[in-house]
Amino acid sequence: MELLAFGDTGWGDELFYATLMTIAVSITAMMIGFLFALIFTPLKLSQNKFLNFIANSYTTIIRGVPELLVIYLFFFGGTGAVMFVASIFGYNEYIEINAFITGAFAIGIISGAYSTEVFRGAIQSIDKGQFEAANVLGLNKFGKFFKIILPQTLRLAIPNLSNVWQITLKDTSLISVTGLVEIMRQSYIAAGSTRDPLFFYSFAAVLYLLLTFVSMKLINRLEVKYSRGY
Amino acid sequence: MDLELMISSFPKLINAAVITLKLLSVSLIIGLFIGLFFAILRLNKNIFINKFAYGYSYVFRGTPLLVQIFIIYFGLGQIEYLRSTVLWVILKEPYWCAIIAFALNTGAYTSEILRSAFQTIKRGILEAGKSLGISNKVIFYKIQIPIAIRQSLPAYGNEIILMMKGTSLASTVTLMDLTGVAKYIISTTFKPIEVFIVAGGIYLFMTFMIHNVIKFLEKKYSFN
Numbered sequence: 037m038e039l040l041a042f043g044d045t046g047w048g049d050e051l052f053y054a055t056l057m058t059i060a061v062s063i064t065a066m067m068i069g070f071l072f073a074l075i076f077t078p079l080k081l082s083q084n085k086f087l088n089f090i091a092n093s094y095t096t097i098i099r100g101v102p103e104l105l106v107i108y109l110f111f112f113g114g115t116g117a118v119m120f121v122a123s124i125f126g127y128n129e130y131i132e133i134n135a136f137i138t139g140a141f142a143i144g145i146i147s148g149a150y151s152t153e154v155f156r157g158a159i160q161s162i163d164k165g166q167f168e169a170a171n172v173l174g175l176n177k178f179g180k181f182f183k184i185i186l187p188q189t190l191r192l193a194i195p196n197l198s199n200v201w202q203i204t205l206k207d208t209s210l211i212s213v214t215g216l217v218e219i220m221r222q223s224y225i226a227a228g229s230t231r232d233p234l235f236f237y238s239f240a241a242v243l244y245l246l247l248t249f250v251s252m253k254l255i256n257r258l259e260v261k262y263s264r265g266y
Numbered sequence: 267m268d269l270e271l272m273i274s275s276f277p278k279l280i281n282a283a284v285i286t287l288k289l290l291s292v293s294l295i296i297g298l299f300i301g302l303f304f305a306i307l308r309l310n311k312n313i314f315i316n317k318f319a320y321g322y323s324y325v326f327r328g329t330p331l332l333v334q335i336f337i338i339y340f341g342l343g344q345i346e347y348l349r350s351t352v353l354w355v356i357l358k359e360p361y362w363c364a365i366i367a368f369a370l371n372t373g374a375y376t377s378e379i380l381r382s383a384f385q386t387i388k389r390g391i392l393e394a395g396k397s398l399g400i401s402n403k404v405i406f407y408k409i410q411i412p413i414a415i416r417q418s419l420p421a422y423g424n425e426i427i428l429m430m431k432g433t434s435l436a437s438t439v440t441l442m443d444l445t446g447v448a449k450y451i452i453s454t455t456f457k458p459i460e461v462f463i464v465a466g467g468i469y470l471f472m473t474f475m476i477h478n479v480i481k482f483l484e485k486k487y488s489f490n
Contacts, residue, residue, distance in 0.1 A: 209409060
């Protein structure tokens with residue numbers, strides 16, 4: 037138990053901050069994922085074949101390639117890409133991108149591909165009559181989307197988005213390869229310096245279980261809230 | 267774009283893809299048995315057996331695969347007792363540690379898939395079997411299992427693809443699978459995009475093949 041003490045003697049406080057870091061990266065990644073979904077879901081549903089093709093390539097490639105490979109691409113390629121853009125503006129010094137941003141972006145792109153599929157499925161399963169009724173009521177495009185379609189989409193999407201959240205949360209453990217100190221990285225450091233990997237990795241597993249358990253409870257509440265009236 | 271690098275790294279990555287496929291197939295086969303075993307436990311009426319099977323799938327689905335690999339590869343070696351048993355022959359090899367972790371992980375997901383397949387079998391089919399005087403054992407092996415396999419094919423296909431992506435984590439315990447070799451080439455040449463295109467292309471090709479095989483099987487075993 038003294039291994040988990042707070043302060044200089046134990047790893048309790050380090051692991052606590054690492055857990056907060058995991059939560060922060062997961063939420064940031066999920067938000068970036070929503071942004072991607074916001075861009076690619078309309079492209080997927082559009083009548084234009086070219087736009088369709090772009091959105092389909094995005095979801096197919098990301099969902100068919102291992103997360104770790106995507107993270108390596110961003111980890112090794114991110115700096116180069118940013119420096120290339122900076123060099124266009126005449127800045128030639130070495131730029132190092134923060135591990136948090138690289139990690140959240142890489143996981144965000146992955147999570148975005150899954151979210152896109154969820155939103156596409158949800159919108160497609162909304163009854164056609166709802167769209168027609170909105171038209172008949174004379175709502176404009178924004179009113180139609182925000183007042184009629186979005187609330188119903190959310191209700192249908194939340195159970196599946198909760199799966200995406202679980203995947204995203206677990207994927208953040210892979211960012212540890214880039215050196216960002218989240219649960220996995222902190223356990224690795226602690227295991228290395230105390231020579232007690234069994235304890236620290238098992239404790240990491242418990243922390244992840246706790247995170248998934250608590251978030252499931254919270255999402256269930258949200259689900260109840262959005263299915264009022266059904 | 268460094269086309270030369272893409273061409274020269276292609277054979278190395280293909281060789282590495284063979285290791286990925288080996289890891290995948292061995293862990294899927296072991297995982298299928300684990301999954302079937304736990305799915306049957308889940309259907310058991312005894313609450314302790316039932317909870318035990320549920321706990322297994324909950325823990326393995328609720329924690330990242332990376333943690334599971336690290337516990338097995340780094341953690342188990344710490345137990346002195348294990349080092350003196352025959353098991354150590356297996357557990358000191360990163361290859362087998364990775365396979366054990368993958369098999370246990372996919373076993374947890376497979377057990378959920380099979381459980382829901384068993385539960386959706388229509389009662390009438392089982393009753394028909396009983397009224398024909400077929401024994402419970404034969405009903406289980408000849409009626410329930412084939413129907414459950416057919417029901418679970420689409421979900422299991424997804425699981426195979428997820429597991430194929432999961433095998434990339436073998437590279438974190440020194441195995442040179444497709445991702446491991448890709449990372450090695452990237453870190454020696456600093457050409458991430460080129461290597462990503464080739465390695466990602468190979469992964470996509472494998473995903474595509476798995477997808478088509480499952481689709482073919484679905485068609486072949488469809489009820490109509």
